Amino acid sequence: MNAPQATAASSRLTYREACKQALREALLSDPRVFLMGEDIGRYGGCYAVTKGLLEEFGEERIRDTPLSESAFVGAGVGAAMAGMRPIVEIMTVNFSLLALDQILNNAVTIPHMSGGQFAIPLVIRMATGGGRRVAAQHSRSLEGWYAHIPGLRVLTPATVEDARFMLKGALADPNPVIIFEHVMLYNMEGDLPSDMKEIDIARAKVRRAGRDVSLITYGGSLFKALQAADALAADGIDAEVVDLRVLRPLDTKAILESVARTRRCVIIDEGWRSGSISAEVGMRIAEEAFFELDAPLRRVCSREAPIPYAAHLEDACLPQAATIVTVARELVRPS
Amino acid sequence: MSDFKMPALGADMEAGTLVEWLVRPGDRVKSGDVVAVVETQKGAIEVEIFQQGVVSNILVPVGQRVPVGTVLAQIDGARGAALPPSIEPAIAALKPAPQVLAEAPPRPIVAAPSSRPKITPAARRRATALSLDPTVIMKGTGVEGSIRLADVEIYASGAKLAQRPAKKGLDLSQMRQAIAAAMSRSKREIPHYYLTEMVDLHAASTWIERYNAEKSPVERILPAVLFLKAAALALREQPQLNGAYENGAFTPASDVHVGWAIALRGGGLIAPAIRDTDRKSLAELMAAMRDLVERARRGNLRSSELTSPTITVTSVGDRGAESVTGIIYPPQVAIVGFGRAVARPWVVDGRIESCPLVTVSLAADHRVTDGHIGGLYLAAIARLLQEPENL
Amino acid sequence: MTDAEIRALILELICEIAPEADPASARDPDDLREVFDLDSMDFANLIVAIHDRTKVAIPEADYNKLFTLGGATAYLRDALGQ
Numbered sequence: 068m069n070a071p072q073a074t075a076a077s078s079r080l081t082y083r084e085a086c087k088q089a090l091r092e093a094l095l096s097d098p099r100v101f102l103m104g105e106d107i108g109r110y111g112g113c114y115a116v117t118k119g120l121l122e123e124f125g126e127e128r129i130r131d132t133p134l135s136e137s138a139f140v141g142a143g144v145g146a147a148m149a150g151m152r153p154i155v156e157i158m159t160v161n162f163s164l165l166a167l168d169q170i171l172n173n174a175v176t177i178p179h180m181s182g183g184q185f186a187i188p189l190v191i192r193m194a195t196g197g198g199r200r201v202a203a204q205h206s207r208s209l210e211g212w213y214a215h216i217p218g219l220r221v222l223t224p225a226t227v228e229d230a231r232f233m234l235k236g237a238l239a240d241p242n243p244v245i246i247f248e249h250v251m252l253y254n255m256e257g258d259l260p261s262d263m264k265e266i267d268i269a270r271a272k273v274r275r276a277g278r279d280v281s282l283i284t285y286g287g288s289l290f291k292a293l294q295a296a297d298a299l300a301a302d303g304i305d306a307e308v309v310d311l312r313v314l315r316p317l318d319t320k321a322i323l324e325s326v327a328r329t330r331r332c333v334i335i336d337e338g339w340r341s342g343s344i345s346a347e348v349g350m351r352i353a354e355e356a357f358f359e360l361d362a363p364l365r366r367v368c369s370r371e372a373p374i375p376y377a378a379h380l381e382d383a384c385l386p387q388a389a390t391i392v393t394v395a396r397e398l399v400r401p402s
Numbered sequence: 403m404s405d406f407k408m409p410a411l412g413a414d415m416e417a418g419t420l421v422e423w424l425v426r427p428g429d430r431v432k433s434g435d436v437v438a439v440v441e442t443q444k445g446a447i448e449v450e451i452f453q454q455g456v457v458s459n460i461l462v463p464v465g466q467r468v469p470v471g472t473v474l475a476q477i478d479g480a481r482g483a484a485l486p487p488s489i490e491p492a493i494a495a496l497k498p499a500p501q502v503l504a505e506a507p508p509r510p511i512v513a514a515p516s517s518r519p520k521i522t523p524a525a526r527r528r529a530t531a532l533s534l535d536p537t538v539i540m541k542g543t544g545v546e547g548s549i550r551l552a553d554v555e556i557y558a559s560g561a562k563l564a565q566r567p568a569k570k571g572l573d574l575s576q577m578r579q580a581i582a583a584a585m586s587r588s589k590r591e592i593p594h595y596y597l598t599e600m601v602d603l604h605a606a607s608t609w610i611e612r613y614n615a616e617k618s619p620v621e622r623i624l625p626a627v628l629f630l631k632a633a634a635l636a637l638r639e640q641p642q643l644n645g646a647y648e649n650g651a652f653t654p655a656s657d658v659h660v661g662w663a664i665a666l667r668g669g670g671l672i673a674p675a676i677r678d679t680d681r682k683s684l685a686e687l688m689a690a691m692r693d694l695v696e697r698a699r700r701g702n703l704r705s706s707e708l709t710s711p712t713i714t715v716t717s718v719g720d721r722g723a724e725s726v727t728g729i730i731y732p733p734q735v736a737i738v739g740f741g742r743a744v745a746r747p748w749v750v751d752g753r754i755e756s757c758p759l760v761t762v763s764l765a766a767d768h769r770v771t772d773g774h775i776g777g778l779y780l781a782a783i784a785r786l787l788q789e790p791e792n793l
Numbered sequence: 794m795t796d797a798e799i800r801a802l803i804l805e806l807i808c809e810i811a812p813e814a815d816p817a818s819a820r821d822p823d824d825l826r827e828v829f830d831l832d833s834m835d836f837a838n839l840i841v842a843i844h845d846r847t848k849v850a851i852p853e854a855d856y857n858k859l860f861t862l863g864g865a866t867a868y869l870r871d872a873l874g875q
Contacts (some may be wrong), residue, residue, distance in 0.1 A: 330524050330551065361524040361551045362544060401545045614853045618846040622853060626832050637795060667830070695834050719833040721826060 076096035076261045083253040085230035086116045086192075090154065093238055095125050097152055101128040102194075102236065103139050104156030113158050114194060114253050127154045134142050140191065144173045148190040152238055158245065160195040160200050160209045174243040175218035186241045190234070196249040196287040196329035204374035204382070208337040210286065220244040221315040222268055225289035229256030229266060229312060236268035244268075249287030249337075252382055268303035273316035273325065278305030281325040283348060285311040288386055292335050295391035297394035302392075304399050314344055322341035322348060325355045330361035331398045337385050362398045367391050404453055405473040408462075409438065411447050419467040420474065429457045431477065438474065455479040474681050504680070520548035525567035527771025529554045535677070538706035557706075581671055585729050593646075593768040599780040600673075601739045601787055602750075603743055603758040609790040610644055621686045626717040629740045631717045631793040634658045634679035635781035642771050643764075643779055644712045646733040652770045661731065663690060664698045673700050673714045673731060674707035684793060718742055735767035736776075794873055800866045806842040809834050821863030847873060 108131040111118030121129040132139035143155040157163045174187045197206030214221045224230045237244035280290040293354045296306040336345035345366040367386045422439035432454040457474035458478040529536035544550030550745040614622040636645040645654040661673035677692045717740040741761040748757035811829045812851035849872040859865040
């Protein structure tokens with residue numbers, strides 16, 4: 068839906084399939100790589116990302132864990148300290164709360180407290196976001212929380228090529244990296260250039276160039292922003308869509324350059340707005356691009372409530388393309 | 403039994419607060435006695451009663467604010483018309499009016515900061531780069547009515563358009579109509595007060611003579627330049643004469659842009675602004691005045707020059723009447739007039755001498771200032787004109 | 794320049810300041826300011842125009858000699874004759 072045009076030298080695959088291929092490539096190329104997580108082996112993964120990997124790589128490398136996030140993330144920390152390259156899957160960000168101590172106090176802090184004697188090259192994959200009607204405890208977007216922590220790199224692949232290749236960069240990073248996969252993206256199809264081998268895990272990307280307003284977003288909201296941009300274009304408003312791709316460290320330069328071009332900005336963030344990553348992005352714009360602005364900063368976030376279960380309520384709670392269109396239009400053509 | 407009611411202590415009084423009772427029930431009163439003290443907008447006033455009798459009921463307690471006409475107390479045996487018995491129970495049942503008028507919040511003389519024009523950072527920066535004042539753009543098209551980049555660009559290109567050669571012929575009849583409408587409205591709505599002052603021009607005229615003697619014709623200045631500068635500088639001492647009265651409130655202007663009254667040939671009057679009058683040198687003012695007169699007569703003024711004056715000054719020159727008192731151009735709050743400089747006998751150091759004099763007038767909006775302020779302003783002009791070298 | 798030329802020049806410059814003026818309506822003894830409704834700014838501009846055109850810089854003290862058409866003509870004749 069939002070990937071580059073299909074050409075002869077590219078293949079079409081789903082986001083899920085791209086994630087799996089990334090894991091496969093990692094397992095094949097580096098014997099230190101192994102996977103840990105709930106239901107990733109026999110069940111094939113809650114979202115079917117790891118389907119078939121147990122059969123291909125065996126129990127030593129594809130390890131089903133007990134229902135104890137703190138234990139298996141802690142094990143991942145230990146394995147990484149000992150020189151392995153574990154890729155730990157936490158089923159969703161909602162469950163990662165049980166492993167926060169392992170992530171923040173151990174994975175992130177041990178390198179610092181040991182004076183660099185220990186590196187923790189741990190990669191954690193988490194599904195995130197809402198839209199699947201699985202209610203308050205299973206639908207949050209807490210990427211912003213993790214982006215708050217120095218020592219963590221936070222990646223939010225939103226395209227097939229990012230899903231395919233960001234893992235490689237994460238594994239090469241000697242520090243803990245969290246990769247967030249939005250639950251609504253797994254079925255999305257996209258094109259992958261056949262000659263693409265790797266991708267950066269540092270920069271934001273302009274997915275759609277425009278002149279009138281910058282729509283800055285990440286993860287599952289990207290395709291909503293692109294839909295909104297199409298709707299705005301039909302109305303004569305040329306929106307630029309910036310995919311942040313990396314929430315920590317933020318590519319501030321790309322954000323400021325976009326705002327300097329368009330002078331108006333809407334930040335779309337599926338987290339709740341208070342103290343969210345949208346607040347951080349907005350503040351950086353206010354700090355460093357204040358004089359470029361020709362309109363106040365705006366954002367579209369989830370409504371401040373536990374994510375509802377009923378379909379119509381969940382839809383009302385999460386950011387939607389129509390809301391992005393309304394907010395962006397009001398900036399360009401105030402009524 | 404008769405009623406002692408809250409009197410109207412001024413034509414515009416609507417309510418008053420009872421701050422003190424000087425009598426108690428049972429006290430005997432006669433006509434002319436001061437019985438209460440009432441607080442009004444004009445201060446605390448002692449209120450006399452014009453009946454005689456015995457105070458029977460006090461109906462309004464101390465501290466209560468009631469409209470004019472409210473019964474404050476009842477006087478027994480008073481020589482007012484005796485009331486028919488059917489009314490007495492009704493009067494007894496009269497409850498003192500509860501706080502009928504909520505204390506109106508004091509009208510701020512200085513408007514809240516939110517009345518500043520909203521200008522986006524990008525627009526402000528662009529305007530600065532173009533040496534334009536973005537605040538003269540009357541209507542912004544940005545969010546919350548803010549002035550945004552596009553507004554500045556349009557304004558800038560409009561200013562450039564205005565510099566193209568003008569079309570021939572001003573529509574004088576339309577201008578007459580516009581002047582008529584504005585002046586009628588001004589007289590209807592603005593309560594004018596008028597002051598005049600005769601100013602000794604000896605120092606000023608001597609100074610101009612010397613100044614002009616060593617200047618080429620185009621650099622020489624007219625006395626009106628000194629008048630204009632003095633009027634502008636004096637506003638720094640009395641800023642309440644400089645600004646706009648709109649929507650029931652006065653907003654002082656942060657800068658002084660004097661509207662300079664120019665008579666158009668064949669009739670018609672226009673008073674475009676000389677921006678930052680108080681900060682321009684005399685030479686700059688002369689150049690600005692010359693430029694305005696020329697463009698006014700060609701019909702080549704910019705809309706910002708017509709909408710941005712914060713006060714108007716009219717000077718009749720050396721062929722006009724001895725004094726001129728103007729009509730305020732709304733939403734301004736004052737207009738200063740300079741008459742013809744004349745030589746008159748004047749007392750100087752106890753002797754009668756011929757002295758050049760000019761009559762300066764002020765017409766100002768009594769809702770914003772009063773004669774005291776106006777007088778101080780004229781005195782400041784007179785003082786400034788005694789030291790022309792400092793203008 | 795002859796007197797006639799000087800007179801014509803003065804009237805030409807006045808007409809630039811007062812476009813609706815009829816130059817034929819002025820006689821030598823007439824006060825130019827009255828006839829053509831010139832205020833002090835107009836008169837100052839006339840002096841500037843004369844200076845620009847003839848290079849004669851008329852000092853302020855001499856202005857009153859140029860109030861009439863005849864006076865202005867004579868003044869300029871003397872100034873240019875030098």
